[in-house]
Amino acid sequence: MLEVLFIGLSLGSILLLVALGLAITYGAMGVINMAHGEMVMIGAYVTVLSGIWLGANIFVAIPLAFIVTALLGLLIERVVVRKLYGRLLDTLLATWGVAILIQQAVRLEFGLSFLGIHIQGLGPGLQNVSVPAMLQGTFAIGSQDINRYRTFIILVTALLALATWFIVYRTSIGTQVRAIIRNPKMAAACGIDVTRINALTFAFGSGLAGVAGVMMSGFKTVFPDMGTSMVVDGFLVVVMGGVGSLLGSVLSAGILGEINGFVAAATNDILARAVVFGVVILIIVLKPKGLFALKGR
Amino acid sequence: MSLQRRIDWGIYAVFIVLLMVAPLVMDPFWLNRVAKYLVYGMLGIAVALSWGYAGVLNLGQGLFFGAGAYMVAMSLKLASPTSLQQGSDRPVPDFMLWNAEPGAPTELCCINKGSFLWLPFQNQWFGVAMALIMPMAIAGIIGTIVFRKRIAGVFVSIITLALVLLVRLVVIDAQPVTNGFNGLTDLGWFKIAGFEFDPYVVPTYYLVAVSLSIVLVGARLLVETRAGIILQAVRDDENRARYLGFDVPNYQTFFLVVSAAIAGFAGMLYVIVSEFASPTFMDLSFSITMVVWAAVGGRASILGACIGAILINTISATVSETEGFAEAWKAIIGLIFVLVVLYLPRGLGGLAHDLVARVAARFSPAAARELRAANTSQLAE
Amino acid sequence: MVQVALTIDGLGVDFEGFKAVNNVSMTIEDGELRVLLGANGAGKTTLMDLISGKTKSTTGRVFLHDTEITNWEEHKIARAGIGRKFQIPSVFRDLTVRRNLEVASCKNPGVFANLRFGFGSQAKAEIDGVLELIGLTEEADQIAAYLSHGQTQWLELGLLITQNPKIILLDEPTAGMTQAETHKTSLIVNNLKGRHTIVVVEHDMAFVREIAERITVLHLGQVLAEGDVGEIENDPRVREAYLGSKGIG
Numbered sequence: 065m066l067e068v069l070f071i072g073l074s075l076g077s078i079l080l081l082v083a084l085g086l087a088i089t090y091g092a093m094g095v096i097n098m099a100h101g102e103m104v105m106i107g108a109y110v111t112v113l114s115g116i117w118l119g120a121n122i123f124v125a126i127p128l129a130f131i132v133t134a135l136l137g138l139l140i141e142r143v144v145v146r147k148l149y150g151r152l153l154d155t156l157l158a159t160w161g162v163a164i165l166i167q168q169a170v171r172l173e174f175g176l177s178f179l180g181i182h183i184q185g186l187g188p189g190l191q192n193v194s195v196p197a198m199l200q201g202t203f204a205i206g207s208q209d210i211n212r213y214r215t216f217i218i219l220v221t222a223l224l225a226l227a228t229w230f231i232v233y234r235t236s237i238g239t240q241v242r243a244i245i246r247n248p249k250m251a252a253a254c255g256i257d258v259t260r261i262n263a264l265t266f267a268f269g270s271g272l273a274g275v276a277g278v279m280m281s282g283f284k285t286v287f288p289d290m291g292t293s294m295v296v297d298g299f300l301v302v303v304m305g306g307v308g309s310l311l312g313s314v315l316s317a318g319i320l321g322e323i324n325g326f327v328a329a330a331t332n333d334i335l336a337r338a339v340v341f342g343v344v345i346l347i348i349v350l351k352p353k354g355l356f357a358l359k360g361r
Numbered sequence: 362m363s364l365q366r367r368i369d370w371g372i373y374a375v376f377i378v379l380l381m382v383a384p385l386v387m388d389p390f391w392l393n394r395v396a397k398y399l400v401y402g403m404l405g406i407a408v409a410l411s412w413g414y415a416g417v418l419n420l421g422q423g424l425f426f427g428a429g430a431y432m433v434a435m436s437l438k439l440a441s442p443t444s445l446q447q448g449s450d451r452p453v454p455d456f457m458l459w460n461a462e463p464g465a466p467t468e469l470c471c472i473n474k475g476s477f478l479w480l481p482f483q484n485q486w487f488g489v490a491m492a493l494i495m496p497m498a499i500a501g502i503i504g505t506i507v508f509r510k511r512i513a514g515v516f517v518s519i520i521t522l523a524l525v526l527l528v529r530l531v532v533i534d535a536q537p538v539t540n541g542f543n544g545l546t547d548l549g550w551f552k553i554a555g556f557e558f559d560p561y562v563v564p565t566y567y568l569v570a571v572s573l574s575i576v577l578v579g580a581r582l583l584v585e586t587r588a589g590i591i592l593q594a595v596r597d598d599e600n601r602a603r604y605l606g607f608d609v610p611n612y613q614t615f616f617l618v619v620s621a622a623i624a625g626f627a628g629m630l631y632v633i634v635s636e637f638a639s640p641t642f643m644d645l646s647f648s649i650t651m652v653v654w655a656a657v658g659g660r661a662s663i664l665g666a667c668i669g670a671i672l673i674n675t676i677s678a679t680v681s682e683t684e685g686f687a688e689a690w691k692a693i694i695g696l697i698f699v700l701v702v703l704y705l706p707r708g709l710g711g712l713a714h715d716l717v718a719r720v721a722a723r724f725s726p727a728a729a730r731e732l733r734a735a736n737t738s739q740l741a742e
Numbered sequence: 743m744v745q746v747a748l749t750i751d752g753l754g755v756d757f758e759g760f761k762a763v764n765n766v767s768m769t770i771e772d773g774e775l776r777v778l779l780g781a782n783g784a785g786k787t788t789l790m791d792l793i794s795g796k797t798k799s800t801t802g803r804v805f806l807h808d809t810e811i812t813n814w815e816e817h818k819i820a821r822a823g824i825g826r827k828f829q830i831p832s833v834f835r836d837l838t839v840r841r842n843l844e845v846a847s848c849k850n851p852g853v854f855a856n857l858r859f860g861f862g863s864q865a866k867a868e869i870d871g872v873l874e875l876i877g878l879t880e881e882a883d884q885i886a887a888y889l890s891h892g893q894t895q896w897l898e899l900g901l902l903i904t905q906n907p908k909i910i911l912l913d914e915p916t917a918g919m920t921q922a923e924t925h926k927t928s929l930i931v932n933n934l935k936g937r938h939t940i941v942v943v944e945h946d947m948a949f950v951r952e953i954a955e956r957i958t959v960l961h962l963g964q965v966l967a968e969g970d971v972g973e974i975e976n977d978p979r980v981r982e983a984y985l986g987s988k989g990i991g
Binding site: 096098144147148152153154156157158160161162163164165167168169171172175177178188292293296299300303332334335337338341342344345348349352 | 418506507510512514515516518519520522523524526527530531533534645646649652653656685688689691692694695696697698699702703706
Binding site for chain 3: 583585586587588590591593594596597598600601602603604605606607608609611612615
């Protein structure tokens with residue numbers, strides 16, 4: 065029972081890892097970034113590459129991945145997303161194209177594979193990351209064996225969620241972001257540089273995805289398509305929680321994680337995922353604004 | 362008939378003639394391929410209808426396609442020689458036999474708990490009927506619930522997307538009945554009055570080409586009816602339509618059901634030409650890919666979306682013959698898609714429209730004015 | 743004997759404790775043109791929302807002639823004979839002006855009843871008449887999105903005229919219009935007088951003087967006064983509520 069609860073918590077924290085960035089970009093900017101999963105993938109590849117070429121471990125990869133994906137996010141915002149503000153479904157479609165581009169860039173080693181140049185760690189194959197010894201195995205609390213890496217994920221997620229909360233609710237940039245969530249035009253009229261804040265927000269959301277990728281690489285195989293299914297899960301979490309509500313995302317990630325954990329324990333992983341989809345559909349139908357929607361007109 | 366419509370129908374006619382003469386220049390291998398792409402073209406029509414005309418971006422079109430495919434595949438599976446193994450004269454799908462519990466009866470009724478569902482599919486026409494009824498019923502239920510509750514825009518997209526993924530998982534999980542991940546393979550041939558539609562013969566191509574032509578013209582006529590025009594009005598402003606007295610959810614549901622029927626029909630034809638049905642039909646990427654085709658071809662143009670699908674797939678098959686270029690082509694598709702959304706929101710169809718108007722302007726200013734006026738250029742979001 | 747077209751009886755709505763419209767009663771006669779006046783937040787638009795079914799009332803009843811239509815679905819109220827124009831003009835932006843009117847001319851709302859081509863020659867003649875009235879004959883084949891703000895307002899009026907409801911609710915039909923446009927709108931509205939029962943929400947007193955017969959003043963969700971233009975302009979309670987303390991003359 066306790067073990068299932070813990071597994072649910074760790075599944076929930078993985079969901080939240082991916083969803084945090086989306087909660088920011090979708091909630092604050094009204095952008096459905098289908099390339100978010102690819103940011104996660106890039107984060108995972110940063111871990112792989114920094115391991116191979118720099119001999120760096122997962123702890124070094126975290127800030128590195130954040131920087132790389134944030135910069136990539138900045139680029140995507142400037143080139144594509146910026147032209148599409150206010151056209152929600154078009155952002156979904158355009159970023160889907162971006163997602164394919166990023167996937168293929170990794171698969172084709174940025175086109176170098178045509179020249180016969182191959183970079184170890186890239187390409188269409190599967191990659192694995194070895195986790196530092198201190199994160200391997202289990203430790204015991206009472207009679208329970210607790211998986212170290214899962215615990216690590218939960219801790220990192222909690223830290224990121226807190227950091228995000230702090231930035232959004234306790235800094236001046238965060239105040240500007242929240243003003244934009246409520247009313248972008250009014251925010252602009254009040255002297256907020258909406259363009260700049262949007263770019264930063266998008267970069268931050270992408271950076272969070274990069275960190276999520278580092279965490280994923282520790283327990284999942286890394287390959288170019290790995291992000292596709294994650295982005296869907298992430299969106300379901302955000303929509304169910306209520307767009308624009310950070311707390312909503314945290315809670316819905318927790319709820320979905322636990323549902324997933326319990327159903328999986330009772331039946332199998334496939335059905336568990338199906339049930340999660342079912343719950344999300346039901347909630348969107350019953351409460352289209354999400355469980356914890358912003359109040360307002 | 363206005364100049365606009367005459368040009369439009371002229372292009373339709375040319376397109377259909379091209380479809381009909383294609384077998385003259387193609388070998389059976391290519392004919393089979395192109396038949397598949399024509400099926401994709403039909404999916405493009407389904408997307409254009411719900412997205413371009415109803416303003417409903419359905420990201421779960423694969424659900425309807427998959428439903429149509431599986432329904433017919435079940436019948437064709439039972440018609441396959443592989444289902445008549447072990448000397449039985451009553452068909453039982455081979456995968457059911459392989460996975461049967463020891464001692465279970467080797468009868469379709471009761472080899473496992475769900476196998477009785479297959480019984481009526483022994484009649485091919487039952488499968489065909491279900492290939493249309495099933496998607497329409499699902500669409501009817503979705504539409505009634507979602508549109509009555511006035512769920513709109515991106516939420517409809519997310520619900521349909523989650524739904525197709527949900528069904529995909531259920532199909533995979535129901536392994537004893539559906540053969541799970543592997544899907545239904547080694548299917549028999551579709552038969553009409555004793556004639557067998559071998560996927561690699563010309564009549565099979567014509568089965569698809571004629572079906573596509575009918576769906577194409579039918580869809581175009583449908584959006585020209587009063588109901589079709591009211592639907593576009595609903596797309597532009599739901600509330601305005603409501604206060605003019607239209608029961609908006611009825612219109613949205615009706616056209617979602619039509620779009621689902623087209624997608625289901627496409628799924629059925631796909632199974633006939635490709636001889637398999639698989640859960641990959643309900644992958645997220647396939648459903649979004651259909652939207653890509655429609656967007657590139659022109660989301661608000663039925664023929665545009667159809668040609669978009671055929672064109673992208675034909676080019677993709679051609680370039681993929683070059684070793685190693687297939688992956689690069691995927692990247693190019695991604696790039697094209699980004700560019701289309703950014704700079705050509707009306708797709709190639711819209712572009713063609715403008716070109717026609719410009720050429721017409723050379724010859725007759727009056728005609729050009731007429732064309733420009735009839736040109737729907739703002740797209741509903 | 744003049745018939746009553748619209749009866750509102752003790753109508754009210756409660757938004758979580760805030761009573762936007764509170765116990766409003768009034769009767770509007772057949773063929774009458776009634777203006778609703780009131781400061782911002784007086785409940786004029788909410789009252790229209792309640793009549794047209796956009797907002798569900800918590801108390802009271804609405805009758806169209808003898809039929810009670812309280813809290814019916816919007817499209818049923820519309821079919822019963824109440825048409826509505828919104829404050830922010832709403833038309834079918836991607837359809838041509840003529841198509842807009844054709845949609846409004848559909849007498850049968852069902853999907854299956856409309857699975858046929860064309861809108862009929864009778865509708866065409868009717869629409870030509872409406873185009874003339876709203877002054878958009880020239881623009882008949884233009885996409886509605888390309889119309890100017892004033893033209894869009896007139897097109898929406900045209901939709902209502904084509905729909906031909908017994909009662910027309912107009913929510914600030916001159917909002918954002920120039921003086922000349924306002925005048926033209928008053929001509930259109932005056933033209934409808936007698937053929938339709940009309941309820942207008944309006945701030946622009948010049949416009950109100952051009953069209954008004956009877957005026958009802960709402961204040962804080964309740965009826966404050968009712969009378970003709972002169973009575974209302976000289977009513978001290980109205981001056982106090984609408985113009986602030988004593989008014990400005």
